[in-house]
Amino acid sequence: MHEPKSKSGEARGNDDLILSVEDLAVHFPVGGGLLGGNRRVLRAVDGVDLELKRGECLGLVGESGSGKSTVALSILGLLAPTRGRIVLDGQVVTSRPAVDRKALARIVQIVFQDPYASLNPRQTVRRTLEDPLRVHGVASKSEIEDRVATMLRHVGLRPEQAGRYPHEFSGGQRQRIGIARALILNPKIVICDEPVSALDVSIRAQIINLLLELKDTLGLSYIMISHDLGVVEHMSDRVAVMYLGRIVENGDWREIFERPAHPYTQALISAIPDPLHHAPLATTGGDLPNPLNPPNGCAFSPRCRYAEDVCRHEPGPALETRPDGHAVRCWRSEEIAGRMASTSTESAHP
């Protein structure tokens, strides 16, 4: 249990913020070992700043290896950051020597991608939902039963189904159970890690609607991690784009999707196939660079069609926030921002 004192002591003025991540870095040593060898450092996350407002959904976008999952794991307290701090609901959770896992559990939870691997096959739904309550000191049997039944109804399952095992449910229903488990402790923040990408296409809309509904009825804040930009656009209030461990662009969803300013964001958006046009897809060239051996200069420069000398030799600039809250990390964003707008507006405005 945390005392209210620490809450007021740590509050950072802006009461709207439920989460702020400041200069977060997570580095992993790679190679080496007892006999030495060349030990290198993988900078999975390298100086990330994020803010999540109460009741909002922050979309976190990027390709595999961009560090978005590492950020999520750090917020959940599953990974110790190398540097930086994370403030959750007014409490600094990174400053303590050991994370108070139980206190953290009541603030932030996660919905996993794979509803098949994320439920214990040997536990009934009831056990999956009751155990957390017991761990967190809910002793009254009737209260436990009550909360489990209410939660099952919230996620669109019937309380009578609680005695069943996960394999008796379909993928969509399993994901509903996963959501119920994440919400059973009444957390304030839910991290949705690709919550629909393992589901059948015809089931996805059900889960997206459910997540949005729950967010409003329960007053939740979301971090939505996905590579499906359509889903991110639909769900997010703000969007942060990550590339190779850093945020390259951050802003209001409309800004990001209608006036993307970073060449990488533009590349991501234009790589989405347009079903109505039998047109070639825009290609970027090359793969994601090896994060153990990042390129000189801006990390995106080897794949960027706007790259100039400055991009290839100077490290990427700081994330520069414009007055409207749209932040970009690019040497040439001023010139580039306009170019994409002219091509993307036609699809955005019917």
Next chain:
Amino acid sequence: MKLRANLIIGGALFALAILVGVLAPWLAHTDPVMDANLMNAEEPPSWTWWFGTDDQGRDIYSRVVYGAQVSLTVGIVSQLINSVIGVALGLSAGYWGGWWDDVVNALTNVMLAIPSLIFALAIMSVLGPGLTSLLIALGLTNWSFTCRIARASALSLRSQGYVQAATVLGYGDLRIMMTQLLPNMLGPIVVIATLGMGSAVLSEAALSFIGLGVRPPFPSWGSMLSDARDQITTAPWLSVFPGLAIFLTVLGLNLLGDGLRDILDPQSRSRRT
């Protein structure tokens, strides 16, 4: 559907052995120790003496029936000790990793490097013969395989979504290991335990055969074989029947282990549809 013959036959043999051990006082014709009568020494099998008699005139059938108690107690209890040690070490090592994992790994390797029967012999020679020492000796020397399997399962289960979810929900390590990891690795552990019981029965026989097991005159299958050594040509029934009992019990346990592996193997469970 394929008939799971090994499961049924193995289970039946094992169940029979346990039944015989439990019901020994009622099944036996005579007291296995006290009813020695030199008048009846070395009678071959007959309607009166089903399995014949030994050189002291004791009924072999009754001694085999009572011997089941010793053999199965040793098999089950010592394997239980092994399983508990192996799971505790392997599960914690796989889940926590780090220096503890290194320690457990080193210990396992040492255990694997020394033949377990030799190790058990060494312990027995310190503790002296007897049922308790037998249980301790065999219970402390055969956990390395269980430990390896438990550690490997824990390593792979640790990254499963539901284990991460339990961590995020604020479960303690012990609870995570007991409720999330253990139930999901039980299948292979049970299989190993079944097979291990078979080898414990054999080890008991071997140790009793060389005189380190249960003290005579109380019968165990191994000590009966040991006693029968000299008369194997003149009175073969002395060795045939305890030998058969060992053979059938171990066969049953091995078949049971194989059968359990077939149904508990996660590969054979369908994940989707």
Next chain:
Amino acid sequence: MTGAPLIEVEDLRIDIGDGRSRVAAAEGVSFRIDRGETFGLVGESGCGKSITALALIGLLRPPLSIGSGVIRFDGHEIQHLSAAAQRDLRGNRIAMIFQEPMTALNPVSPVGRQIAEMFVLHKGKSWREANKLAVEALASVRVPAPERRVNDYPHQLSGGMRQRVMIAIALACGPDLLIADEPTTALDVTVQAEIIELMRNLCAERGTAILMISHDLGLVANVCRRVAVMYAGRIVEERGSTDIFRAPSHPYTKGLVDSLPRLGSRAALGRSRLKEIAGVVPAIANFPDGCRFNPRCASATDICRSVVPTADFLEAGGLVRCHHHA
């Protein structure tokens, strides 16, 4: 529709299970692909799209088998060919690439050797010649520094590079048909765009027809000229790819098109509740009677629950299997 089609599937039924417990995992599957055409097969997991592809390339293995129907390739029936004849067809004239190139490539053999093997096996080249051709093949799929890359093992390559190698292997012998089963599902979007473009361009240059299999209707509609949508083992709609997205006719297709949040739709329409398709995807063992979509269909009537709809031609072109289609 002129000239003989390259491949023609007629009333194909694929069974799962053995003698006593045999169920149709796919049935009544008919379509044709012309030379050089791009054709898409779209559906969810378990709808039968992947096993249909495996049947075309002769890779169905027990418990799956062809129950009935005809597969005609270049005018010849191939559904009952001997294993040897199928092997000869496979790789040589019909090639396939898979979702996860790491499992489709041999991990202990350099990628160059795996490409060269195709030339040795199907074209009777010597290893020396074949190795040279392998370098050219790698260059054609735009792998940088191909003469060095031929010596790499699959694990040394990125996912995108591996899929390029798969394409090089598949196209090595100049097949008439390339079957691509979820070729980019495991890849990131920017890499997906490159692989798709590569596949599209190479096949167009060489006149290779593509049968693309995917759960992603948007991607298939972009890549292919014609699209067939499968649901629970049957083709429910087959249309030109732009038509199927603009004016889907089958309620299932309509549901799919409407249910997915598409880029730009929120800006245009605001964040409304997505249209859901109710219910769950049926398992093979308990496909419903009549139209298999009826338990999830808002406009289902009695006839839908009892009578299997026939495939009707649409005026706008294409086929639909629905009693109440628009």
